[in-house]
Amino acid sequence: MTVKDILDAIQSKDATSADFAALPLPESYRAITVHKDETEMFAGLQTRDKDPRKSIHLDDVPVPELGPGEALVAVMASSVNYNSVWTSIFEPLPTFGFLERYGKLSELTKRHDLPYHIIGSDLAGVVLRTGPGVNAWKPGDEVVAHCLSVELESSDGHNDTMLDPEQRIWGFETNFGGLAEIALVKSNQLMPKPGHLSWEEAAAPGLVNSTAYRQLVSRNGAGMKQGDNVLIWGASGGLGSYATQFALAGGANPICVVSSDQKADICRSMGAEAIIDRNAEGYKFWKDENTQDPKEWKRFGKRIRELTGGEDIDIVFEHPGRETFGASVFVTRKGGTITTCASTSGYMHEYDNRYLWMSLKRIIGSHFANYREAWEANRLIAKGKIHPTLSKTYSLEDTGQAAYDVHRNLHQGKVGVLCLAPEEGLGVRDEEMRAKHLDAINRFRNV
């Protein structure tokens, strides 16, 4: 039995759940990995010069044992997230430490502590097997998976599953991720695959869409409301392309920051009107490595006022971190909110705290999304209210190049990876709904 037989079953129109359940599992499958004995390979290099193409491997790996509450999924497509870039350049830490720590929790979690890490935190595919205690899903179900892995044994996480002390991001802090032909997930990560999307389109939004939903829309994040001025850094990037859609769909006013004409055009085509090209306007928030330039914060704030008719920012959607954080705090209005989920340019932030306390601003830390938020974010995709922002897909073999593109900011929106899917465009079940949203679905394609 090989993965080819699984693909044949998925592509046959009449395979039943019983047929999928009767398919023997292959002994091994192909997966994107990084290797524990290579974590020092980039020692001494600048972050920018660490090349994911050198550290990312395509290996044959054994199928992991299936535990209670878990599912094995045949992965048709996945996507590249920035967390896989971090894993592949072993920053800020090699992810093997996370696997070792998880491995100490129980006999079952020991499976994750391996000398290779199968990465990837998105998937669209078909359930192959479910473990004991799983009733909501069965073999043959077409699914996407969100990337929140929690143990749920502590009351700390019972109100908001992101607060579980054993909260992990699947495919980053756990093994057996989505950039592979088969993935192992907890069954409560599974959600229905939106029927109007192809496999690669359905795999694209998951992680970033859920994160943007919590960070911007949810009451656990900024709790955006109609009319809010929302400053969105990287507005056509992974997170930003969803934040921009949430702002527009929610009646807010996105002020989109991008770095090229082409990206400004994409934001315009989504419906945004206020756009700042940070490259063309040449903002230099830092005079040197250690000194910021408040004059540049002011120039940036003035530009925002021009675009808003004199208003300041209610919510900043932050993720670039050190390079922009001082400016983000400054341009926020009295009582406004800076919500942050990352620090791509450096995690030691500096800002002038007088502008925070004297103007009663708030900084909110946000990370991925809880179970419910991830479900709600996927529901908006399924209803055609928010659309995937897939620009390009790569084969599993070329995942290293895909991660390189994202690391070097050469991409637009999201970059997809075909895992078992032999070509793009497969897996659409609702052509009628697709036809209604085709332009929006294809907006980021080949730009």
Ligand SMILES: C/C=C/C(=O)SCCNC(=O)CCNC(=O)[C@H](O)C(C)(C)COP(=O)(O)OP(=O)(O)OC[C@H]1O[C@@H](n2cnc3c(N)ncnc32)[C@H](O)[C@@H]1OP(=O)(O)O
């Ligand atoms: C969905 C997608 C998301 C993304 O893309 S996010 C971007 C990618 N992710 C990242 O860049 C994050 C990567 N992770 C990390 O960098 C690290 O993961 C953290 C900095 C988040 C945490 O560091 P750590 O070393 O894993 O844990 P500690 O909490 O610093 O624990 C170290 C020791 O410090 C003790 N400690 C913690 N809090 C306190 C406290 N309040 N008072 C006293 N001690 C404390 C602990 O117990 C422990 O101790 P003991 O080493 O002895 O076990």
Ligand SMILES: NC(=O)C1=CN([C@@H]2O[C@H](COP(=O)(O)OP(=O)(O)OC[C@H]3O[C@@H](n4cnc5c(N)ncnc54)[C@H](OP(=O)(O)O)[C@@H]3O)[C@@H](O)[C@H]2O)C=CC1
């Ligand atoms: N905590 C969480 O749950 C999550 C955290 N993240 C983290 O968020 C970060 C962004 O992820 P994602 O959106 O997918 O990545 P992308 O690279 O797809 O998009 C980020 C965009 O930010 C802009 N940008 C990058 N560097 C800077 C800078 N120095 N100053 C201003 N703008 C900058 C770029 O847009 P442009 O050049 O057009 O300005 C870029 O396209 C990553 O660090 C990632 O790890 C991501 C998802 C979830």
